[in-house]
Amino acid sequence: MAKLQKSIQKKAALLKATLHLINNGGIQEASMAKIAKLAAVSPATIYLYFENKQDLINQLYLSVKEMYAKVAFENYESNNPVKKCFEQIWLNMARFKQDMPEESSFLSQCDNTPMIDEETREQGLVYLHPLFSLWERGQAEGIIKEISPYLLYAYTIYPTAFLMNMHARELFKVDNEVLHLAFQLAWDSIKV
Amino acid sequence: MAKLQKSIQKKAALLKATLHLINNGGIQEASMAKIAKLAAVSPATIYLYFENKQDLINQLYLSVKEMYAKVAFENYESNNPVKKCFEQIWLNMARFKQDMPEESSFLSQCDNTPMIDEETREQGLVYLHPLFSLWERGQAEGIIKEISPYLLYAYTIYPTAFLMNMHARELFKVDNEVLHLAFQLAWDSIKV
Amino acid sequence: MAKLQKSIQKKAALLKATLHLINNGGIQEASMAKIAKLAAVSPATIYLYFENKQDLINQLYLSVKEMYAKVAFENYESNNPVKKCFEQIWLNMARFKQDMPEESSFLSQCDNTPMIDEETREQGLVYLHPLFSLWERGQAEGIIKEISPYLLYAYTIYPTAFLMNMHARELFKVDNEVLHLAFQLAWDSIKV
Amino acid sequence: MAKLQKSIQKKAALLKATLHLINNGGIQEASMAKIAKLAAVSPATIYLYFENKQDLINQLYLSVKEMYAKVAFENYESNNPVKKCFEQIWLNMARFKQDMPEESSFLSQCDNTPMIDEETREQGLVYLHPLFSLWERGQAEGIIKEISPYLLYAYTIYPTAFLMNMHARELFKVDNEVLHLAFQLAWDSIKV
DNA sequence: TATGAATGAGTATTCATTCAT
DNA sequence: AATGAATGAATACTCATTCAT
Structure with missing residues (x-):
């Protein structure tokens, strides 16, 4: 299903963006806004895939x-x-x-x-x-x-x-x- | 010199407060306001002893x-x-x-x-x-x-x-x- | 007509959900998302029956x-x-x-x-x-x-x-x- | 004391702004940002005088x-x-x-x-x-x-x-x- | 030296609404 | 008719820092 795959890709992009930002500057530099921007997504979209920031980081881990x-x-x-x-x-x-x-x-x-x-x-x-x-x-x-x-x-x-x-x-x-x-x-x- | 010692004490208190806060919750929990409060000092006072937050952390290190x-x-x-x-x-x-x-x-x-x-x-x-x-x-x-x-x-x-x-x-x-x-x-x- | 009745039921469910939410917490608590969820319907569906939130509330009134x-x-x-x-x-x-x-x-x-x-x-x-x-x-x-x-x-x-x-x-x-x-x-x- | 009076004036301005906004549009229209703007103050300043929005409204009441x-x-x-x-x-x-x-x-x-x-x-x-x-x-x-x-x-x-x-x-x-x-x-x- | 008050920019999160399917 | 996914703008609130005193 194309839709499902697009979803998975988006989630992956978010995880990757988070990883990258945390790596260059620690959590403090990894704001939801920056993560969204780096993943080319609206901030609100993050919350379709993750409950909140902690969940995002946990899942990344x-x-x-x-x-x-x-x-x-x-x-x-x-x-x-x-x-x-x-x-x-x-x-x-x-x-x-x-x-x-x-x-x-x-x-x-x-x-x-x-x-x-x-x-x-x-x-x-x-x-x-x-x-x-x-x-x-x-x-x-x-x-x-x-x-x-x-x-x-x-x-x-x-x-x-x-x-x-x-x-x-x-x-x-x-x-x-x-x-x-x-x-x-x-x-x-x-x-x- | 009583004055100098008071100064040193205040600086030490600030460092200690920072240490404590960073330890319980990482940098994100160690806001200048909280540090000041824990050291029983005005936020502005921190800047008499440290250039900025990064300097404070460096000196603590x-x-x-x-x-x-x-x-x-x-x-x-x-x-x-x-x-x-x-x-x-x-x-x-x-x-x-x-x-x-x-x-x-x-x-x-x-x-x-x-x-x-x-x-x-x-x-x-x-x-x-x-x-x-x-x-x-x-x-x-x-x-x-x-x-x-x-x-x-x-x-x-x-x-x-x-x-x-x-x-x-x-x-x-x-x-x-x-x-x-x-x-x-x-x-x-x-x-x- | 089964179809029409289903429609009417859905609209009624939306009105009821809105009523309930506004009552427990005022308008501020009655977000479209919550209303949709409570009525077991997609947020987008609301807009099939109502022009916008104001219309929904007016009709409820x-x-x-x-x-x-x-x-x-x-x-x-x-x-x-x-x-x-x-x-x-x-x-x-x-x-x-x-x-x-x-x-x-x-x-x-x-x-x-x-x-x-x-x-x-x-x-x-x-x-x-x-x-x-x-x-x-x-x-x-x-x-x-x-x-x-x-x-x-x-x-x-x-x-x-x-x-x-x-x-x-x-x-x-x-x-x-x-x-x-x-x-x-x-x-x-x-x-x- | 000029300072104290200025403080009192600012608090009063905030209460007045809140009153005005709530009156024209209900709570939903009275966002902290709008209140601050109407009182000619930064959003952050509100929190010097009130714990949070609920406190502001309670005090207004x-x-x-x-x-x-x-x-x-x-x-x-x-x-x-x-x-x-x-x-x-x-x-x-x-x-x-x-x-x-x-x-x-x-x-x-x-x-x-x-x-x-x-x-x-x-x-x-x-x-x-x-x-x-x-x-x-x-x-x-x-x-x-x-x-x-x-x-x-x-x-x-x-x-x-x-x-x-x-x-x-x-x-x-x-x-x-x-x-x-x-x-x-x-x-x-x-x-x- | 020391401060309380002040702030613009930023925080995480939610909003009403739209759109491709 | 119905939807899940998507979003830009807004939400309440906090930040590091400055400044008049």
């Missing part, structure tokens, strides 16, 4: 999180050895952060900002479930330290956000070599 | 960063062995994040947000100089991996922000035991 | 006025003595205000509000013609004071609006006893 | 009610006979409605509209206390019917609103002669 997960678990073969599996996911995640800097930077902003409802945040977490499973398996196999997944996340996934941030600000270039170095650090910190 | 550094290098004896030195600094930093959650959470927000001028950010970096020196020494002594300080920071200091964040949201309790575990992870990732 | 008149002159036998006739009409009107509080309260709002076109108001007046005739007869018979019908209306019909208003706000209960008292007051004021 | 009462009980000598007293008050009230048509018409709108908080309405009532006292005295003296003050009000005071309304719409001229006629009707309806 979830949609980006979903994209992130999709990339993270691409080509993921859970039968491979734990380290191999983890490396695959880790590199996928890094690739996402490299290839989609706006999406990635947005997620970083969300992490430390009261921008997203706690409830929505929890919803976003479930996308990472396969990673948590993998860690459990690694621990069962005695390969990964027996510690909270929060610690595992903090020392393997979270640091890449910082690196990509520095990369985006052109303070520190993250190329393939650095990436493999980084994975080494991540693995060193959690392996038994 | 630098003052918090300075406090952070002061705590980080407390009791720091640079003659001690590298690992000992690093542990001292690392634990100091962790303590800061535990004891001053508002200040620490504010710094986290600043990290991934276009809230602070790039220039001001750089100024904030110099406070951490002793840590960078220590890492250089560690690398010279062959104890720490020969990699960019950005990587070292990403895998040793940055993760604690995540942990404290989770702690603040009551998702993961960070006690002394966890803290020492965390330091272990940090060290494992960068030691040769 | 006239339809309610018509209902009012229908009740007011129910069982009206113009051969009876004047006082008897008047009492009949007066009690009918009071009954309408009791039994149809929404309609009645709406008419009250219209009375003192620039909600209704002057022209439409005049149209509404004609429904009351039999009452004016009765008064003329009463005056010819020397039973009713020789004064303007506006005065007669002000002191016999208009007061009931106030009483019903107080009743609706639960400030003053208007039961049958009060009603007959009220009629007595009305009659006392205009009788010769 | 109370201030008009107060003026009304001031006029109503002018030259009121409570030692005079009941009828004389009542006539004095009644004529004062009528004079108010004649001389201050905007204020009077506004009060009429308030009567039948969900424009004013119930609480504020009650506050407005106390201004009329002396009238209620007088009625009680009249009842004690056996001059006025032993009925609820709501009935007394409905048949003596309330009708004038209708008359003035008609007068304002140029449908029925209310001159001095009519006024005395009207008082006669009022008195006839409540006297024993």
Whole structure:
């Protein structure tokens, strides 16, 4: 149906506009008026697709999180050895952060900002479930330290956000070599 | 000078008010009017001490960063062995994040947000100089991996922000035991 | 004709929805969108039956006025003595205000509000013609004071609006006893 | 103090502007922007003097009610006979409605509209206390019917609103002669 | 130094109305 | 006849900033 597709496109345009504006200037710069203008739509139209600004941002968060997960678990073969599996996911995640800097930077902003409802945040977490499973398996196999997944996340996934941030600000270039170095650090910190 | 001190107190009150408001609700909640009210001062008075809102936030950033550094290098004896030195600094930093959650959470927000001028950010970096020196020494002594300080920071200091964040949201309790575990992870990732 | 009747039903539903909304919150609460929703109809559909919002309200006014008149002159036998006739009409009107509080309260709002076109108001007046005739007869018979019908209306019909208003706000209960008292007051004021 | 007076003037100008706009077009026409413009003030300034629109309207209501009462009980000598007293008050009230048509018409709108908080309405009532006292005295003296003050009000005071309304719409001229006629009707309806 | 009053431009959101289908 | 989608203009209200005192 042409109509439905047009609808979907418009919603996508709104999400994209929001993403872009939040990225360049934080929430304060992402006014509904600007979002509408950037999406080439009337302000009133936003409210056909989203309940209010918070809903718009929540939905943006979830949609980006979903994209992130999709990339993270691409080509993921859970039968491979734990380290191999983890490396695959880790590199996928890094690739996402490299290839989609706006999406990635947005997620970083969300992490430390009261921008997203706690409830929505929890919803976003479930996308990472396969990673948590993998860690459990690694621990069962005695390969990964027996510690909270929060610690595992903090020392393997979270640091890449910082690196990509520095990369985006052109303070520190993250190329393939650095990436493999980084994975080494991540693995060193959690392996038994 | 009683007058000068009163001035300093007022400025401090304004910074504190700003910190508090930004922490509970992000920049969007920290309007000049609210800041003034919380600091028991007229809105116009803010402009005696700060050029504008951006300047206020920048100065807040630098003052918090300075406090952070002061705590980080407390009791720091640079003659001690590298690992000992690093542990001292690392634990100091962790303590800061535990004891001053508002200040620490504010710094986290600043990290991934276009809230602070790039220039001001750089100024904030110099406070951490002793840590960078220590890492250089560690690398010279062959104890720490020969990699960019950005990587070292990403895998040793940055993760604690995540942990404290989770702690603040009551998702993961960070006690002394966890803290020492965390330091272990940090060290494992960068030691040769 | 099934089709025509469906049309009439829809129009009636729209009028009823408007009535209800205006009553609970005044015009400001009766947006076209809300009216449409309450009538289970698309906003665009309203414009098939009414030219615009003002027309909708005008038509509502006239339809309610018509209902009012229908009740007011129910069982009206113009051969009876004047006082008897008047009492009949007066009690009918009071009954309408009791039994149809929404309609009645709406008419009250219209009375003192620039909600209704002057022209439409005049149209509404004609429904009351039999009452004016009765008064003329009463005056010819020397039973009713020789004064303007506006005065007669002000002191016999208009007061009931106030009483019903107080009743609706639960400030003053208007039961049958009060009603007959009220009629007595009305009659006392205009009788010769 | 010149400053204080300027403040009071501005508040008065805002109240007056609101009164005028509500009178010509109802609440819907009295937007904050229009009120500000008519009072020659920025929209933001309104909020220095009033909490929000509802507060503005409530305060307007109370201030008009107060003026009304001031006029109503002018030259009121409570030692005079009941009828004389009542006539004095009644004529004062009528004079108010004649001389201050905007204020009077506004009060009429308030009567039948969900424009004013119930609480504020009650506050407005106390201004009329002396009238209620007088009625009680009249009842004690056996001059006025032993009925609820709501009935007394409905048949003596309330009708004038209708008359003035008609007068304002140029449908029925209310001159001095009519006024005395009207008082006669009022008195006839409540006297024993 | 310190302020309360003032503001124009901006905020998120809703409005009555239209139009392609 | 009926609609869902769309909109520019309006809504109440807040903003960062200024200025006379």
